Amino acid sequence: MKTLRGLFLLLLAVFSVSCIPHKDTLYFVNKSMALDSLQVVKEMQKPYRVQINDILTIRVKALDQDNVRILNPIDSPNLNMTSGEKSYYDGFTVDAHGNIRMPTLGTINVLGYTTEEIEKLLETKLLSEQFKATANIFVTVKLAGMRFTVMGEVGSPGTKTLFQEQVNIFEAIANSGEIPVTGNKKEVLIVRQYPQGQKVHHIDLNDTAVMQSPFYYIQPNDIIYVKPLRQKTWGTGETFMQNVATVATLLSLVTTSILLFNRL
Template identity: 30%
Template sequence: MSAMSRFNNISFFLFIMTLMVSCTSSRTSLTYFEDLKGEQSGTLSSADYDIKVIPDDELFIVVSSLVPEATAEFNLPTVNPAVRGNVGTPSQQSQITYLVDKAGDINFPGLGTLHVGGLTTAQIASIIAKKVSETVEDPYVKVQLVNFKVNVLGEVARPGTIEVDTERYSLLDALAAAGDLTPYGERENILLIREENGQKHFHHLNLNDAATLSSPYFYLQQNDVIYVEPNKIRHDNSKYNQNNSYKLSVVSAVVSAVSVVASLCIALFIK
């Protein structure tokens, strides 16, 4: 192998090693809750997951009893989604929901205006049951939030809107539904955006810290937005891709210049 070929091989090797060292220094830990790795078992405090009803929520509410006719006036009529105006079979019927207005109220049949804003579904059910029990014996009231959704964005496998069918829904549930974080997701800095009292608030959560499991923001509320920030490797790769052509041209020019200089040095050395 000529001296020129050896010089070019050494230059290329040093360039590759520089890139590898740069990537290694930006490595992100992929382990969740690292502070629990040395523990065999333990107990963590639990956060409150009760959902409070807010304006624009949709509530499914049904009142029943041993005598169905006795509670008929406290229920909205059902509609057949296939053919409007028909009663339909039970499997075809769709219960009309109650939309919470800006004041936090709903108009409930047989009871009039009810203020439900700031209450949990269990509290609403208890209030309605107490009022209905004045005329109906042992009523049963079911209240369900039907438009609970969260948005997961950023470095996850499947970003998008997640429809939630339970009121006990955590950050980990949302990330699992989104396909988990990618290797480029920053696990120490998960951004949660939540609307509270008419204002947008943000909170940062650390998936490497088990204290997150006890955070008041671990359980999600309706319309929460979760953003997984890309780590430094993703940032660096993005910058590299955006300027790929420019960088390749610069590297090519540098290599060519080095080759010329090396050729001159070899020629002078041989002489």
């Protein structure tokens, strides 16, 4: 009986350690204030500055559209082409030197510029070299979708592209199949591209303070990695009842083995 009691206590200890705490499965946990307090969270979003390998979609409009036709992409006859594929073929890719090449305008450096700054740059260049102010030149520059990669403990890992101006980390995760119970929401890594190379940043999705982080909004070509919790490597159940069933099965197996051994 002492052996069974000791074994039961051991299994109980393993069970308690292997359980995934409920608080670790949540988002937006207020760790700094009372749970019922009113929070005013300021989202920190700086204007995105164009990096190498970004793809820009550029449209030029004028009173006489025929005069700017060469600057605009031609509609593809391939109706099966996706929006991402059209952007790849019709957009302007920022090369390793931070330049794009446009018809009649030649090579233009856009590295480190915002899309608004590129619009003004192109308008000024067109008006000074090819058109008069009466042409009413109007330029729009956008990123050809927000492309990012999600890896690790998510329902649908892979590279995604969302066609919107800005995407926060929760939207990126939601579009990647959500984080399962075995995913570590407290330590999510973001690998971000900078002119001098790549850097790894850590964010805690379990804390509401993440919305004040400079990494709350993702950037094009970000790599998001969700680590697994230690409980996954232990092979225990994900829920309370699964752990109960595991302990009960192990206890039954060991008890049966002991009883059979004692009969010999």
